[in-house]
Amino acid sequence: MSSTFLFVAFIIYCIAMIGFVIGITGQKSVRVTDPENYGRRWGKIGIGLTIFGFLFHVTFFFTRWIEAGHIPTSNMFEFMTFLGMMIVLAFIVLYLIYRAQALGVFALPVAIIMIGYASVFPQEIQPLIPALQSYWLKIHVTTAALGEAFFAVGFAAGIMYLLQSVNFEGTSRSERWEQRGVEFTLFTLIMIVAFVVSVFSFKAAGYEAVFTHQEKILDQNKVEQVVTNRVEYVLPPIVKPYQSELVEMKPFLGMTQPLFEAPSWMEGANAGRKLNTVIWSILLGIVLYSLLRRIARKPLGRALQPLMKGIDPDDVDEISYRSIAIGYPIFTLGALIFAMIWAEKAWGRFWGWDPKEVWALIVWLFYAAYLHFRLSRGWQGKKSAWLSVIGFLVVMFTLIGVNLVIAGLHSYSGT
Amino acid sequence: MKKPAESYKAGPYELKLKAYFPDFGMDNKGMPLTKSNDPVKPAFVFEIKGPGLKPEGEPYMYFPRQVDKVNFRQDEINGALADKLELSVGSMDDVQISEYISFLNIRVDRAMPFIWVGAAISMIGLVMGFYWHHRRVWLRIDNGRLALGAHTNKNWYGIRKEVAQVLQKSGIDIDPKILERKEVQT
Numbered sequence: 001m002s003s004t005f006l007f008v009a010f011i012i013y014c015i016a017m018i019g020f021v022i023g024i025t026g027q028k029s030v031r032v033t034d035p036e037n038y039g040r041r042w043g044k045i046g047i048g049l050t051i052f053g054f055l056f057h058v059t060f061f062f063t064r065w066i067e068a069g070h071i072p073t074s075n076m077f078e079f080m081t082f083l084g085m086m087i088v089l090a091f092i093v094l095y096l097i098y099r100a101q102a103l104g105v106f107a108l109p110v111a112i113i114m115i116g117y118a119s120v121f122p123q124e125i126q127p128l129i130p131a132l133q134s135y136w137l138k139i140h141v142t143t144a145a146l147g148e149a150f151f152a153v154g155f156a157a158g159i160m161y162l163l164q165s166v167n168f169e170g171t172s173r174s175e176r177w178e179q180r181g182v183e184f185t186l187f188t189l190i191m192i193v194a195f196v197v198s199v200f201s202f203k204a205a206g207y208e209a210v211f212t213h214q215e216k217i218l219d220q221n222k223v224e225q226v227v228t229n230r231v232e233y234v235l236p237p238i239v240k241p242y243q244s245e246l247v248e249m250k251p252f253l254g255m256t257q258p259l260f261e262a263p264s265w266m267e268g269a270n271a272g273r274k275l276n277t278v279i280w281s282i283l284l285g286i287v288l289y290s291l292l293r294r295i296a297r298k299p300l301g302r303a304l305q306p307l308m309k310g311i312d313p314d315d316v317d318e319i320s321y322r323s324i325a326i327g328y329p330i331f332t333l334g335a336l337i338f339a340m341i342w343a344e345k346a347w348g349r350f351w352g353w354d355p356k357e358v359w360a361l362i363v364w365l366f367y368a369a370y371l372h373f374r375l376s377r378g379w380q381g382k383k384s385a386w387l388s389v390i391g392f393l394v395v396m397f398t399l400i401g402v403n404l405v406i407a408g409l410h411s412y413s414g415t
Numbered sequence: 416m417k418k419p420a421e422s423y424k425a426g427p428y429e430l431k432l433k434a435y436f437p438d439f440g441m442d443n444k445g446m447p448l449t450k451s452n453d454p455v456k457p458a459f460v461f462e463i464k465g466p467g468l469k470p471e472g473e474p475y476m477y478f479p480r481q482v483d484k485v486n487f488r489q490d491e492i493n494g495a496l497a498d499k500l501e502l503s504v505g506s507m508d509d510v511q512i513s514e515y516i517s518f519l520n521i522r523v524d525r526a527m528p529f530i531w532v533g534a535a536i537s538m539i540g541l542v543m544g545f546y547w548h549h550r551r552v553w554l555r556i557d558n559g560r561l562a563l564g565a566h567t568n569k570n571w572y573g574i575r576k577e578v579a580q581v582l583q584k585s586g587i588d589i590d591p592k593i594l595e596r597k598e599v600q601t
Binding site: 097204315318328340341348 | 520522527530537539541542543546570592
């Protein structure tokens with residue numbers, strides 16, 4: 001029941017984003033007599049729709065809370081949808097401060113991609129594992145997510161600044177690097193979209209492949225035993241798990257056998273499937289990127305640049321900074337201080353160099369460096385925009401990469 | 416098993432403890448080592464002196480557990496000496512071989528109040544630094560010339576826009592951008 005609300009919210013966000021795009025692009029149309037008024041009107045429609053969608057999203061959140069009996073921030077699906085909701089909230093806050101319609105064109109897609117990515121993960125309601133049964137789950141996870149959401153909006157504004165100020169005609173070394181950096185960032189976003197779309201298409205088509213592989217484990221009496229594990233693939237297996245047997249595989253484009261075997265040094269649960277997913281994401285990302293580039297007939301950064309015409313770069317720069325400045329104290333409180341209090345209560349130490357703790361600290365130090373460079377060294381404009389983009393990539397690694405790649409105390413939220 | 420005595424006497428023989436491995440194992444070069452300090456697979460190396468043995472003593476390796484004796488081939492290690500001697504104990508009943516170890520770790524971190532106070536201070540600092548803002552607007556008349564100034568520590572964009580709106584209401588149309596001079600930023 002609750003997931004219907006999420007779906008509706010998702011659709012409304014998409015429409016709101018289109019509203020903002022119309023507001024921005026339509027201003028340049030010759031048929032519009034009063035561009036300022038036109039932009040303002042579409043901005044109102046956009047933000048109205050966004051708030052409307054946000055209400056649906058909040059309804060989803062609370063109905064799922066009632067259904068599950070605990071706050072829905074306990075696994076990857078729930079957390080990512082919550083993060084999407086917080087990004088929309090952060091966007092609404094910043095929009096109300098600055099009334100910049102163009103921000104909607106870039107901040108909403110970040111939230112939309114986040115919700116889309118969330119839905120790849122299993123959506124069943126799971127009972128709360130004992131480690132999470134504490135009221136700190138509500139406090140720590142929500143505040144940390146809200147802080148990160150402001151960083152996400154800072155990232156969106158940082159991209160806007162770069163799209164506007166990078167010289168896409170330039171041929172000098174540094175200009176080339178900047179063009180590549182912008183393309184790479186856009187490629188990363190496109191890759192996530194391609195990944196989400198492919199998982200859904202293959203799921204809808206009912207594709208599956210099953211492998212078994214034998215694993216040696218020590219049982220209770222410290223005697224080695226061989227256990228057979230089943231690994232199920234949603235995407236066609238390019239890579240099969242290390243030393244595994246093919247049980248069942250539906251042919252895909254004439255491919256009836258996996259092409260490679262995962263290397264033995266990749267450890268961890270389901271390493272083969274994860275590697276397969278990564279390969280598929282990159283391949284499909286390249287396909288979708290080159291398709292878009294064919295259509296645009298130029299690098300995507302240059303294709304998007306006209307969207308930013310008529311917007312003052314200094315304003316965008318300030319939005320990016322302000323967003324991060326708002327998010328930073330919230331992040332400190334949620335991801336470090338509340339986390340420390342909870343860790344002290346749950347694990348008996350406030351800091352234990354768990355991978356997630358380390359990465360939260362890296363994020364915190366990175367944005368501390370961002371603020372210092374900006375406020376005392378005067379790093380404004382491009383430098384600060386690059387930092388906000390890289391900073392958010394670090395945030396994403398902390399949220400997703402650490403859970404999926406590195407095993408640690410926080411790995412319960414991975415799948 | 417925790418702290419074996421240095422030497423033992425058994426009839427005419429004298430045993431001197433040369434080495435003790437509570438949890439016997441081999442490293443990858445084949446050298447003996449102990450994997451932990453808990454008596455899991457204890458092993459003793461004695462130097463035995465006595466009748467029929469070399470005067471400077473002969474080394475003898477002893478595994479109390481029958482499993483280890485077989486697994487680590489005690490008799491083959493000891494070679495010729497194993498044929499002459501057999502070390503055995505009367506009873507193993509009062510000997511504890513550890514299999515599972517559980518422990519309760521009690522820690523008191525007296526630094527915690529300082530950590531929390533520090534965290535609170537930094538939070539107060541961050542909130543003051545990032546959320547408190549102040550703005551001032553000056554008006555001054557010098558010899559019939561009106562000068563208008565505005566200062567803020569946050570949201571320069573907002574104050575520019577608002578000053579421009581105020582000016583617009585009093586009939587002066589001005590682009591908010593022009594109001595800002597870069598060097599005023601703090």
